[in-house]
Every structure is written in structure tokens, then in C-alpha cells.
Amino acid sequence: MTTAFYTHHDCKLHDMGAGHPESPARLQAIEDQLIASRIDQLLDYRGMPLAQESDLARVHSAAMIALVKEHSLALAGKAGCYPLDPDTSVNAYSWQAALRAAGAALAATDAVLAGEVSNAFCAVRPPGHHATSRTPMGFCLFNNIALAARHALEAHGLERVAIVDFDVHHGNGTEEIFAHDPRVLMVSFFQHPFYPHCGTEPEGDNTVNIPVPAYSDGAVVRKLVTEQWLPALNAHRPQMVFVSAGFDAHREDDMAQMGLVEADYTWLTRQIMAVAAEHAEGRIVSCLEGGYNLSALGRSVVAHMKVLAELE
Numbered sequence: 001m002t003t004a005f006y007t008h009h010d011c012k013l014h015d016m017g018a019g020h021p022e023s024p025a026r027l028q029a030i031e032d033q034l035i036a037s038r039i040d041q042l043l044d045y046r047g048m049p050l051a052q053e054s055d056l057a058r059v060h061s062a063a064m065i066a067l068v069k070e071h072s073l074a075l076a077g078k079a080g081c082y083p084l085d086p087d088t089s090v091n092a093y094s095w096q097a098a099l100r101a102a103g104a105a106l107a108a109t110d111a112v113l114a115g116e117v118s119n120a121f122c123a124v125r126p127p128g129h130h131a132t133s134r135t136p137m138g139f140c141l142f143n144n145i146a147l148a149a150r151h152a153l154e155a156h157g158l159e160r161v162a163i164v165d166f167d168v169h170h171g172n173g174t175e176e177i178f179a180h181d182p183r184v185l186m187v188s189f190f191q192h193p194f195y196p197h198c199g200t201e202p203e204g205d206n207t208v209n210i211p212v213p214a215y216s217d218g219a220v221v222r223k224l225v226t227e228q229w230l231p232a233l234n235a236h237r238p239q240m241v242f243v244s245a246g247f248d249a250h251r252e253d254d255m256a257q258m259g260l261v262e263a264d265y266t267w268l269t270r271q272i273m274a275v276a277a278e279h280a281e282g283r284i285v286s287c288l289e290g291g292y293n294l295s296a297l298g299r300s301v302v303a304h305m306k307v308l309a310e311l312e
């Protein structure tokens with residue numbers, strides 16, 4: 001059994017302007033580092049199908065879907081971006097890229113549940129975990145991991161899933177989408193106080209949010225994960241585990257001020273693998289969220305993928 005790696009050129013065409021940290025170069029850095037580490041040969045490379053608008057509607061309002069679609073398609077044949085908020089823009093290719101990103105998360109869920117692959121990583125952009133049911137925000141257009149989790153519940157009939165979010169920012173969109181849904185347990189840690197300035201008071205009782213101060217390192221995070229995430233995950237007994245895999249808590253990442261290193265992402269992924277092995281027949285779908293230092297991002301994704309592919 002193998003680990004699937006989902007990628008598509010369309011995701012590099014979504015561009016929010018020169019100097020924007022959420023850049024197409026992020027995906028290239030990941031691909032380059034996979035090749036440099038020679039694990040690319042061991043992965044099952046898969047293209048990303050396009051999600052359908054009816055898939056997006058499982059999570060997002062019709063007005064939100066139309067907002068992204070209309071502003072992106074209005075730029076067809078033109079350069080430049082339309083700002084949806086101060087951080088988040090669309091260009092002519094954003095609609096297509098967003099459908100690919102969501103489509104990858106859905107296809108990965110299908111492939112893992114069909115037993116075609118052991119688990120999957122989706123190298124997607126735009127990222128998703130800040131996107132709420134009603135609005136894009138924080139570099140995110142549609143919430144890829146939420147779409148995948150709801151697809152597993154509603155199209156595949158799973159009864160319990162978990163979402164693990166180790167991005168340095170709180171996944172406010174994912175929390176909002178699943179608040180009070182007992183089928184979904186969300187566990188996360190995030191730098192606090194920090195964007196998006198919420199999460200300390202969970203919206204529902206199905207969320208384990210761990211705010212951590214700036215400059216926290218891997219030892220702090222490992223202790224909190226051991227004490228708070230793992231008991232909750234094991235009590236929930238998820239039939240599938242979804243990962244919002246942001247790598248911006250890396251100490252070389254200037255977006256935030258936390259101190260994780262590749263070994264911490266290895267450790268985190270091992271904990272996720274153990275929970276999935278215990279309860280979920282190993283089923284994991286992981287989707288890229290943040291990570292803005294290109295070198296640290298590439299190395300951290302390799303660390304994550306090596307554990308997923310059981311190479312380390």
C-alpha cells in the first residue's frame with residue numbers, strides 16, 4: 001500500500017500578487033524537496049479532479065461560492081487580482097485552482113476509503129482552514145479539509161471523523177463549520193494571541209483548542225498534544241483522520257513566532273498515524289494549509305510524508 005500525493009499545475013496559477021506569502025512557489029518548493037529527498041519515487045502521484053459546485057455547497061453558502069466564482073471568472077484574460085479582503089484575493093485562475101484543491105481533498109478521501117492507497121497528502125493551494133461556511137478569509141477560498149470530512153460523513157456514511165489542525169493559526173473556519181456536530185472532533189494548537197484572534201473559547205464541545213504563546217517550542221507542543229489531543233482522539237474513536245497540515249509553526253517561518261522543527265512534524269505525524277492505526281484502519285487525508293518559508297516548508301512536508309509513507 002502506498003501514500004498518494006495529489007498535485008496539479010492549476011494550483012500554481014492562483015496568484016494573489018507579487019510579494020504575497022501564499023505564493024505558487026510554495027508548491028514548487030515542496031515538489032523540489034520531495035525529489036531532492038528521493039521519496040518522490042515512492043509516492044503514488046495523482047492529479048486533482050475538479051470539485052463540483054454541489055460538492056462545495058455541502059459546506060459553503062451559495063452566495064460565497066458565487067462571490068469567488070464571479071470575481072475570478074470576471075478577470076479571465078486579464079492580469080491582476082480582485083481583493084476579497086485585505087489578505088485574500090482572486091485572479092483569473094483562482095476559481096479553477098480552488099475547484100482543484102477541493103477536488104483533491106474529495107478524491108483523496110474516496111481513494112483512501114476505497115483502499116486504493118493507505119493515506120494521502122494533497123499539496124493544494126489555495127489553503128482552506130480559515131474559510132468559514134459563509135466567507136473566504138486568511139488566504140483561504142474554500143475549506144478543503146472541511147469539504148473532505150463532510151464528504152466522508154455524508155457520501156460515505158462514516159459516523160465519526162477527527163480533524164487535526166497543526167497550522168500555527170487557529171482553523172476558525174473548520175471550527176465554525178463543525179461546531180456542535182458530535183460526529184466531528186477537531187483538535188488544534190495555535191499561537192495566541194494571533195490571527196484570526198479567536199479559538200480560546202471553543203464554539204462547541206467537539207473542539208480541543210490549545211492556544212500557545214509565541215516562542216513555544218516543540219517540547220511544549222508535544223506535552224500539550226500528549227495531554228490534551230491524544231486522550232480526546234482516542235475517546236472519539238474516529239473512523240478516518242483528516243489533517244490541516246500547516247507548517248508555519250516552524251521556527252524558520254517568519255509568519256509567526258513558534259519554534260517547531262522537522263523532528264516535531266515527524267513526531268506529530270507519528271501520533272496521528274497511531275490514532276489512525278488504532279481506530280481508523282490507518283485512514284488519513286492530509287491537506288496543505290500554511291507554511292511560508294520555502295525551505296522549511298519543503299523539508300517539513302518531506303518529514304510529514306516520510307511518516308505517512310512509513311519510511312521513517
Ligand SMILES: [Zn+2]
Nearest residue numbers: 167169248290
Ligand atoms: Zn497558518
